[in-house]
Amino acid sequence: MSLLRRGAIGIGLGAVAAIAIYGIDSIDAYRVFQISTVIYIAIAAAGLTVLTGLNGQLSLGHGALMAIGAYTTAVILLRNTDVNPALVMAAAVVSTSLLSIVVGIAAARLRGPYLAGATLGLAVGLPGVAVRFSNVFGGDAGLSVPSISTPDALGALAPEVWFAWIGLIPAVITFVLLANLVSTRYGRDFRAIREDEIAAQLHGIRIARTQVIAFVLSGACAGLAGCLMAYTANLAAPAGFPLTLSLELLAAIVIGGIGRLPGAIWGALIIVLAPDLISSFNDALHLPGGVRAQLPLALFGAVLIVAMLGFPHGIQGALDRLWWIRSRVRAAR
Amino acid sequence: MNYFIVLTLTGIAAGMIYAALALSLVIIWRATRVVNFAQGALAMTTTYIALAVIQATGSYWIGFVAALIAGLALGAIAERFLVRWVEAGPPLNAVILTLGLLLMLEAVVPMIWGAQIRSFPAPFSIAAIESGGFSIAISPFNLFTIAAVVIVVLGLFFLFRGTALGLTMRASAFAPEVSRLLGVRVGRLLALGWGLAALTGALAGMLVAPSLLLYPNNMDAILVYGFTAAVLGGLDSAVGAVIGGLAIGLALSYIGGYGGGDLESIGALVILIAILMLRPQGLFVSGPERRV
Numbered sequence: 091m092s093l094l095r096r097g098a099i100g101i102g103l104g105a106v107a108a109i110a111i112y113g114i115d116s117i118d119a120y121r122v123f124q125i126s127t128v129i130y131i132a133i134a135a136a137g138l139t140v141l142t143g144l145n146g147q148l149s150l151g152h153g154a155l156m157a158i159g160a161y162t163t164a165v166i167l168l169r170n171t172d173v174n175p176a177l178v179m180a181a182a183v184v185s186t187s188l189l190s191i192v193v194g195i196a197a198a199r200l201r202g203p204y205l206a207g208a209t210l211g212l213a214v215g216l217p218g219v220a221v222r223f224s225n226v227f228g229g230d231a232g233l234s235v236p237s238i239s240t241p242d243a244l245g246a247l248a249p250e251v252w253f254a255w256i257g258l259i260p261a262v263i264t265f266v267l268l269a270n271l272v273s274t275r276y277g278r279d280f281r282a283i284r285e286d287e288i289a290a291q292l293h294g295i296r297i298a299r300t301q302v303i304a305f306v307l308s309g310a311c312a313g314l315a316g317c318l319m320a321y322t323a324n325l326a327a328p329a330g331f332p333l334t335l336s337l338e339l340l341a342a343i344v345i346g347g348i349g350r351l352p353g354a355i356w357g358a359l360i361i362v363l364a365p366d367l368i369s370s371f372n373d374a375l376h377l378p379g380g381v382r383a384q385l386p387l388a389l390f391g392a393v394l395i396v397a398m399l400g401f402p403h404g405i406q407g408a409l410d411r412l413w414w415i416r417s418r419v420r421a422a423r
Numbered sequence: 424m425n426y427f428i429v430l431t432l433t434g435i436a437a438g439m440i441y442a443a444l445a446l447s448l449v450i451i452w453r454a455t456r457v458v459n460f461a462q463g464a465l466a467m468t469t470t471y472i473a474l475a476v477i478q479a480t481g482s483y484w485i486g487f488v489a490a491l492i493a494g495l496a497l498g499a500i501a502e503r504f505l506v507r508w509v510e511a512g513p514p515l516n517a518v519i520l521t522l523g524l525l526l527m528l529e530a531v532v533p534m535i536w537g538a539q540i541r542s543f544p545a546p547f548s549i550a551a552i553e554s555g556g557f558s559i560a561i562s563p564f565n566l567f568t569i570a571a572v573v574i575v576v577l578g579l580f581f582l583f584r585g586t587a588l589g590l591t592m593r594a595s596a597f598a599p600e601v602s603r604l605l606g607v608r609v610g611r612l613l614a615l616g617w618g619l620a621a622l623t624g625a626l627a628g629m630l631v632a633p634s635l636l637l638y639p640n641n642m643d644a645i646l647v648y649g650f651t652a653a654v655l656g657g658l659d660s661a662v663g664a665v666i667g668g669l670a671i672g673l674a675l676s677y678i679g680g681y682g683g684g685d686l687e688s689i690g691a692l693v694i695l696i697a698i699l700m701l702r703p704q705g706l707f708v709s710g711p712e713r714r715v
Contacts, residue, residue: 148515150522199703207460214643222689380533387529
């Protein structure tokens with residue numbers, strides 16, 4: 091099973107890499123922007139799916155945690171534009187992890203709706219900090235983030251294209267680390283706590299500590315995603331981190347299947363590409379602009395509802411089921 | 424000192440609105456053990472309906488009644504056709520479902536009425552009352568807000584404590600299987616509970632709109648304040664929700680008044696985390712400590 095999962099992750103990453111290798115140089119700037127967006131949404135969704143699916147903690151604050159990563163990036167690059175992107179990403183991960191420790195310690199005492207409510211407060215309240223301390227964080231206008239410069243050897247490559255390439259590196263590292271973590275002791279501990287806390291405790295698992303670890307790990311992914319988002323959008327501003335961002339991440343993991351890492355990639359692809367798909371259908375439908383702009387969010391909301399009513403395991407769940415049926419059919423022969 | 428009195432009075436008026444939203448969360452929590460994260464979005468939707476009715480008829484009061492009826496209907500529909508199917512499942516599923524409803528309402532409403540910020544009429548003046556040259560810091564609309572919430576709270580209290588219908592509603596929330604065996608139509612009563620909760624939320628949406636203005640996610644922060652108030656009161660206690668709402672209204676009024684309006688949402692977050700860390704069972708719940 092876990093081999094199958096890792097295989098599926100490999101296929102998913104391979105598909106993204108293939109798009110990157112064959113397409114990225116020749117396609118227009120908007121596609122490049124979308125690829126970079128898929129990459130960072132997938133990273134954040136992967137972190138959330140581990141937290142929610144494996145450990146059973148539902149966070150509505152991951153959009154706010156992405157803001158921490160993005161603002162860390164912006165503040166560093168404001169002081170010195172030449173800092174190595176790898177160092178900036180590391181700094182974003184560290185700063186988000188530090189805040190996640192605080193939130194995680196509070197979260198470890200909370201269950202279900204209480205945790206969702208507390209992290210909802212985080213998503214609604216945190217952008218206020220950027221407005222309040224506008225001398226540091228630039229207020230409503232936010233802080234601009236310079237593009238990554240292309241190395242001299244690849245001088246012809248546009249900076250966005252170069253960034254879409256190197257964005258794959260942290261994405262691959264994140265997915266490999268998370269995929270391995272799922273099958274180690276920590277992954278088992280996460281699942282044990284989700285299934286039955288008292289039983290887990292009786293087996294010597296330290297509940298609070300494990301919950302905090304899960305939250306920090308997940309928050310670190312969100313921070314990394316926020317850093318990549320800042321580089322992609324060239325901006326860190328409060329308007330980039332509304333409550334709907336956190337809800338879109340939730341929709342991404344539900345579409346892909348909660349707790350399934352490859353599902354995070356499916357979910358991110360759908361979340362990012364859905365507005366485009368809708369516009370292409372729109373030539374036939376002729377919807378007014380206001381309706382078209384809102385249609386993706388309405389659909390994501392509908393997907394959350396329908397998924398909870400009928401398909402709680404998402405796309406990857408359906409795929410796993412297909413594999414399972416196929417292997418059964420083969421075994422029967 | 425004068426400024427302190429101003430903040431106290433406006434805090435009480437705002438607190439009554441948070442109390443109404445907190446109460447709507449508590450009613451649903453007691454009936455179905457679900458925190459309805461779509462409560463704010465439902466209230467936003469009914470307020471848009473009210474605005475449409477007011478513009479069509481020219482009467483604030485017809486719009487007011489329309490919002491309350493729309494709330495009753497939307498809440499009952501949400502329970503009957505959506506929430507009922509996940510009530511028995513893992514609690515996480517119900518939470519995700521209400522979040523889906525929130526996302527959908529915040530997208531569908533601007534499809535119908537547009538996403539621009541709109542002003543919302545108030546039936547009474549929102550300027551402070553002047554008496555003999557002194558301003559007494561509270562407006563006729565503030566007084567109307569307080570009175571409206573008090574009437575609804577007393578009405579709900581009478582319904583739950585003083586009528587046979589209220590008794591069966593409490594029974595079906597407390598022991599659904601036994602109630603069903605005794606011939607109570609539990610499903611209908613749960614839908615009615617959700618309807619009454621959404622009606623209370625609709626009232627909060629109407630009362631907050633003149634000062635907050637009306638836009639598709641205008642209730643997001645109010646939902647957090649209402650949730651904080653409900654948790655402060657213990658999430659199980661109607662009296663606690665009202666007192667919690669007043670306490671949050673006063674606290675945020677002081678924070679906003681002395682520290683700056685942009686601190687309110689951060690202040691609510693800090694208060695919420697502090698309550699959950701220090702006294703997770705809330706202030707007004709007796710009996711065994713709950714697991715949060």
